[in-house]
Amino acid sequence: MRKSPQDSAITEDDLRSYLSAGAGDDFTFELSTLSLVDELGFNCEHSGFYEDPVTGKVRQFDIRAVREARGLKMYLTIECKNVRAQSPILVSSVPRMDHESFHCVAHVIDQVARFQSAGAAYLDRAQVLRITSAASIYQTSRSVGKSIVQVERRNGEFRASDGDVFEKWSQALASGADLLHRAYKAPADAKGFLCGFMPIVVVPNERLWVAKYDDRGHLIAGPERVDRCSFFVGRKYPLTESREAPVYEVSHLEIVTQIGLYDLLTKVVDTNFRSNNFFSKHVLEHRIQ
Numbered sequence: 001m002r003k004s005p006q007d008s009a010i011t012e013d014d015l016r017s018y019l020s021a022g023a024g025d026d027f028t029f030e031l032s033t034l035s036l037v038d039e040l041g042f043n044c045e046h047s048g049f050y051e052d053p054v055t056g057k058v059r060q061f062d063i064r065a066v067r068e069a070r071g072l073k074m075y076l077t078i079e080c081k082n083v084r085a086q087s088p089i090l091v092s093s094v095p096r097m098d099h100e101s102f103h104c105v106a107h108v109i110d111q112v113a114r115f116q117s118a119g120a121a122y123l124d125r126a127q128v129l130r131i132t133s134a135a136s137i138y139q140t141s142r143s144v145g146k147s148i149v150q151v152e153r154r155n156g157e158f159r160a161s162d163g164d165v166f167e168k169w170s171q172a173l174a175s176g177a178d179l180l181h182r183a184y185k186a187p188a189d190a191k192g193f194l195c196g197f198m199p200i201v202v203v204p205n206e207r208l209w210v211a212k213y214d215d216r217g218h219l220i221a222g223p224e225r226v227d228r229c230s231f232f233v234g235r236k237y238p239l240t241e242s243r244e245a246p247v248y249e250v251s252h253l254e255i256v257t258q259i260g261l262y263d264l265l266t267k268v269v270d271t272n273f274r275s276n277n278f279f280s281k282h283v284l285e286h287r288i289q
Helices: 013-024 024-038 111-118 161-185 257-268 280-285
Strands: 043-046 049-051 058-060 063-069 074-079 090-094 103-109 125-131 143-154 159-160 194-201 208-213 219-225 228-240 246-259
Touching: 024 043, 024 280, 049 143, 049 161, 058 125, 058 161, 063 161, 063 246, 074 161, 090 228, 103 219, 103 246, 125 246, 143 161, 143 208, 161 194, 161 208, 161 228, 161 246, 194 228, 208 246, 246 257
Parallel strands: 074 194, 090 208, 143 228, 194 246
Antiparallel strands: 043 063, 049 058, 063 074, 090 143, 103 125, 103 194, 143 159, 208 219, 228 246
16 A cells, blocks of 8 residues: 555655745744844853743743843843744733833842941842832833734734733743842852843844824824834742742833844843943942942
C-alpha cells in the first residue's frame, strides 16, 4: 500500500520549506530584539524558565535584562509577539487619571551596616518609593491603554481577540515577580542601591495602532500607528515570600515596536539622571537617608 504525503517522513528539504514559509520568523524576531537590547548595554538572559508565582507552574520567558550603573539597577522582562500585517495590535486608550500617574522604585540596603553606621535600624532590607504626578514618567491626562486586541479579517468580517496578547503581557508581569525577588536579595552596602522594574511587550514595526477616546467613550483621535504605548496594569508584588514584605507596585506595561523599544531604553529607561526618565533627579531626592 502506497503511503500518502501526510504519512511520509519529514525530510531536511521539508523543514527548510517550512522555515522559508515564515515559520522561523517568530524566533528570528525574538533574536533581533535580544540583539538590540544587548547592544544597548543590558545584560540579557534568553529563553529561560521560572516558576509562576500565581499558578506555581514552570513557564518560559523570552528575554530578561538588567543594567547597572552608579548605584542604580534597571530590570526588564521582554516578551516578543511577532504579529503579522494581517493581524496588528490595536490599543484603545483614555486620558490617564491621577491615581494612575505613578511608578515605583525600590531602595535596597544592608540594614545591618546601616544600623552600625547611622545608629538607626530599618524595618526591612528594602523600602519602596512611589514616584507620583509630574515626577513620574506616567503623567496625568496623558494617553494610557486600557484595552488590547489583535484585529484580523476572516471571510470578509473583522474579528478581534485578546487571548494571545494577554498571554504575552501576563508572562512579562509574572516573570518580573521573580526578578523583584532577585533584586531584593542582591548584595548591598550601607548606602544601598535603587532599582526599578518594567515589563515590555515588543511587536514588529508598523504593527502597533492606538485609538484615543475621551473619558466618556467618544473616539477623539486615530486609529494611528505608533511605536510606543503604555498600558495601565496596577499589579502588586511583594519583594519576598514573607507576608510582611514591602510591596512593589507595577503601574504600567510598555507595548512597543522595535523602534519604540530603542527609544524607550535610550531615553526613559537609562541611568544618566536625565529629566523625565525612570531614575530622574526627583527620584534621587527621595533616596532614603
